[in-house]
Amino acid sequence: MTRKEAALAARFEEQANRFDIALNNMSHGLCMLDPQDRLQVWNERFLELLHLHGAPVRVGMRISQLVRHSIRAGNHKSKSVKQVINDLARGLREDKFDQFYTSVDGDRTIALSRRMMAGGGSVVILEDVTERKRAQERITHLAKFDELTGLANRTQFRERITAMLAGVHDHEHHITVHLIDLDRFKAINDTLGHPIGDKLLKEVAFRLSTVIHPHDMITRFGGDEFVVLQTITDRRQDADWLAQRLARTLNEPFEIDGHRIDIGASIGIAMAPTDGIDADELLKKADMAMYAAKNSGGGGHRFFAMDMEEAVQERRALELDLRDALGTDQFRLNYQPLVDLRTGRVTTCEALMRWKHPVRGEVPPAVFIPIAEETGMIVALGEWALNRACVEAATWPHGVKVAVNLSPVQFRDRGLALQVVTALAKSGLPAQRLELEVTERLLLEDNDGTLATMQQLNNLGVALSLDDFGTGYSSLNYLRKFPFHKLKIDQSFVADLGDESDVRAIIGAVASLGAGLNMTVVAEGIETEEQMKLVTTQGCHEGQGYLFGRPMSGEAILARLETPISLAQMVA
Ligand code: C2E
Ligand code: MG
Ligand code: MG
Numbered sequence: 001m002t003r004k005e006a007a008l009a010a011r012f013e014e015q016a017n018r019f020d021i022a023l024n025n026m027s028h029g030l031c032m033l034d035p036q037d038r039l040q041v042w043n044e045r046f047l048e049l050l051h052l053h054g055a056p057v058r059v060g061m062r063i064s065q066l067v068r069h070s071i072r073a074g075n076h077k078s079k080s081v082k083q084v085i086n087d088l089a090r091g092l093r094e095d096k097f098d099q100f101y102t103s104v105d106g107d108r109t110i111a112l113s114r115r116m117m118a119g120g121g122s123v124v125i126l127e128d129v130t131e132r133k134r135a136q137e138r139i140t141h142l143a144k145f146d147e148l149t150g151l152a153n154r155t156q157f158r159e160r161i162t163a164m165l166a167g168v169h170d171h172e173h174h175i176t177v178h179l180i181d182l183d184r185f186k187a188i189n190d191t192l193g194h195p196i197g198d199k200l201l202k203e204v205a206f207r208l209s210t211v212i213h214p215h216d217m218i219t220r221f222g223g224d225e226f227v228v229l230q231t232i233t234d235r236r237q238d239a240d241w242l243a244q245r246l247a248r249t250l251n252e253p254f255e256i257d258g259h260r261i262d263i264g265a266s267i268g269i270a271m272a273p274t275d276g277i278d279a280d281e282l283l284k285k286a287d288m289a290m291y292a293a294k295n296s297g298g299g300g301h302r303f304f305a306m307d308m309e310e311a312v313q314e315r316r317a318l319e320l321d322l323r324d325a326l327g328t329d330q331f332r333l334n335y336q337p338l339v340d341l342r343t344g345r346v347t348t349c350e351a352l353m354r355w356k357h358p359v360r361g362e363v364p365p366a367v368f369i370p371i372a373e374e375t376g377m378i379v380a381l382g383e384w385a386l387n388r389a390c391v392e393a394a395t396w397p398h399g400v401k402v403a404v405n406l407s408p409v410q411f412r413d414r415g416l417a418l419q420v421v422t423a424l425a426k427s428g429l430p431a432q433r434l435e436l437e438v439t440e441r442l443l444l445e446d447n448d449g450t451l452a453t454m455q456q457l458n459n460l461g462v463a464l465s466l467d468d469f470g471t472g473y474s475s476l477n478y479l480r481k482f483p484f485h486k487l488k489i490d491q492s493f494v495a496d497l498g499d500e501s502d503v504r505a506i507i508g509a510v511a512s513l514g515a516g517l518n519m520t521v522v523a524e525g526i527e528t529e530e531q532m533k534l535v536t537t538q539g540c541h542e543g544q545g546y547l548f549g550r551p552m553s554g555e556a557i558l559a560r561l562e563t564p565i566s567l568a569q570m571v572a
Contacts, residue, residue, distance in 0.1 A: 027127075028125050028126065029043060029045040029049040029050070029125065030125050032122070033063060034120070034121045035121050036062075037064070038059075039060065039061045042057065049103075050126070051103075052069055055069040057069065063089050064085070064089050084101050084126075087099060087112075088112075097114040108128055110127065110128055112124065113125050113127075146222075148201055148202065149202050149220050150205070151218055151219055152217060152219045156217075157227060157229065161175070162279055165272055165277050165279065168277055173231075174231075174274075175232075175271070176270070177227060177229060177270045178230065178239070178242065178267050178268075179226075179286035179287055180266075180267050181265060181267075182250070182263050182265050183298040184263050184264065185200070187444055188200065188261055190444055196259065196261075203254055203256065204254075204263075205220060205226070207249045207250065208226060211246055216228060216229060227283075230242055235274075236271075239269055240303075243301035246301075247264075247300055247301055250263060250264060250265040251265070264299040266294040266298045266299070266300065266302075267289075267300070268289030268290025268292070268304065269301060269304060270282045270304045271303075271304075285304040286304065289301075289302045289305070291308075292305075292311075315371065318363070318367070318368065318371055319371050321360070322355075322371055326377065330357060331355055331384065332356070333352065333353060333354065333392070334353075335349040335352070335551065335553075335554065335556075335557035336544060336549060336550065337544070338403070338544045338548075339570075341532070341535070341542060342536075343567070344570065345399075346561060346564065348401040348402065348403050348435060350402075350404075350437070350551075351389040351402060351404050378410060379413045386420065386423045387427070390402065390423045390429045391426075391427045391429075392554050393427070393433060394427045394428050394429045396561050397561055397562070401433045401434065402429070403465060405438075406436050406437065408441050412449075417453060417456040420434070420460065424460075430461075431462050432461050434463070435462070435463045435465050435485070436464055436465065437465045437488070438467060439468050451482065454482055455483065464486075465487070465522075466479070468524075469487050469488055469490055470490045470506075471490045479513070479519070485519060487510065487514040487522065489507060489521065489522065491545070492525075494527075494535065494545070497534050507538045508539060511535075511538050511540050511541075515539060521540045522540065522542040522544055523540040523544070525545045527547055528547060529571050531545075531547070549570070
């Protein structure tokens with residue numbers, strides 16, 4: 001060999017080496033066959049993916065001979081390896097050959113593709129596509145199942161109900177939709193945290209699935225809303241029975257991470273074909289029924305009824321009227337005194353909104369305030385009340401404060417503190433004479449924004465009162481965390497004072513706790529002298545109620561404030 005030849009040979013070998021390294025470090029299995037299907041080049045990965053490592057494979061061996069090796073190597077049990085090679089041998093006349101195989105252990109998925117080369121012969125590539133396939137399957141799963149609970153999701157529900165409704169026309173066959181909404185989920189999620197909320201939802205899903213029949217479907221619609229699709233032949237009784245079982249299983253307490261959780265659920269039921277044969281219509285009606293169940297205290301179920309639809313329409317009409325009312329001077333404020341229980345002196349007057357509709361007449365705040373809140377109109381309405389109350393209070397004797405109710409929705413609006421400052425500035429009322437009443441509902445939204453706004457108002461010198469204490473998710477922690485000056489015990493406690501002795505104890509405990517935290521404690525809804533005496537002995541500082549004065553017009557309250565009357569006169 002000349003030096004030149006030797007150098008060339010060396011270079012050749014180096015290149016072959018590199019080629020070898022590249023080939024054997026590929027994640028793909030690869031082989032090249034000549035036009036007679038004889039092996040020319042292959043890599044380790046190729047043998048590995050076919051479970052042929054260690055087999056005496058050599059250049060020029062026919063592809064069909066590999067089958068024999070695979071059998072000898074003990075791989076004959078696995079159909080797939082033999083199949084790969086058989087398919088290869090068979091498929092050689094096709095231009096393009098693509099196939100998926102399962103590995104020997106059945107655990108992995110191998111993709112095979114073969115392409116013809118220009119000069120005859122072919123290239124075969126094997127690839128382990130297990131992960132890719134799993135990811136794809138996961139995507140397909142996610143599209144149809146709820147990730148948290150593993151239940152079917154809305155999409156799958158829709159497919160199923162659509163298919164089922166197609167068979168419902170004959171009236172022989174009925175479907176029932178049970179829409180389940182948990183009663184106190186938001187409060188639990190907010191106070192105990194999302195990880196516990198998630199665990200609770202999983203447990204709810206589990207309990208629901210133990211109650212339903214295998215033919216029925218249970219879906220999580222999102223949040224704390226679940227839907228059960230029940231197929232039945234006999235009508236209402238079956239639906240009634242299932243709904244009772246669903247409600248009962250959720251009314252049982254849950255035990256999660258050491259917390260005992262009482263949640264309960266409201267269930268609304270709509271049936272096809274009676275209530276409709278359209279998926280959306282059924283869901284809408286089940287939703288109305290669910291609201292009716294919720295409004296009657298929760299923890300139970302309701303069937304859809306026509307009057308629910310009427311109620312929804314009535315509400316919509318009210319909403320439209322409320323929009324008109326905003327611009328047309330239909331609102332007034334009434335004022336109700338809060339009196340010092342020792343002296344009878346009026347300390348504060350609470351502004352209570354009144355709506356007089358030209359046709360409907362007086363609409364109670366319990367009706368229109370929730371609508372105004374849901375539609376966001378409360379922001380403008382509340383601003384009006386704030387301004388009006390400050391203007392009127394500025395004409396009162398200086399020792400008397402005015403209390404204005406604020407909705408949580410107003411707190412969500414960033415401009416609240418500015419609205420308050422503006423109302424004070426325009427009316428000339430000192431901040432110390434304004435009180436703002438909020439309910440526990442606000443504190444449930446317990447976020448940094450709420451606390452910051454409350455602090456801002458506090459810094460202005462405005463006092464905050466916790467209204468209707470005892471009706472919501474009463475947590476004494478709130479009292480420490482938020483800067484309240486006043487605590488108003490809800491009127492339902494006072495109403496129960498006569499016949500329940502533990503109510504007395506509750507009022508006493510709340511009063512001493514409030515006093516300990518430097519708060520003025522007010523008992524709401526005092527109608528009788530007896531109630532007045534009881535709350536006074538339990539330690540309440542102030543009282544509010546018909547006994548001391550009903551809500552009255554601006555003129556009437558001014559007259560009352562200008563000629564004070566004694567406790568004895570009020571009671572008489
Ligand atoms: P609230 O703030 O707890 O107001 C006290 C409610 O109890 C008033 O009802 C009042 O008339 C009533 N009340 C007072 N004393 C007695 C009594 O001795 N016996 C009985 N049975 N009831 C008594 P009203 O005026 O119907 O207001 C209901 C609720 O509407 C208020 O409860 C408050 O939450 C809301 N509200 C009223 N005005 C406004 C407002 O301007 N803004 C906001 N956001 N809410 C308001
Ligand atoms: Mg109030
Ligand atoms: Mg109240």
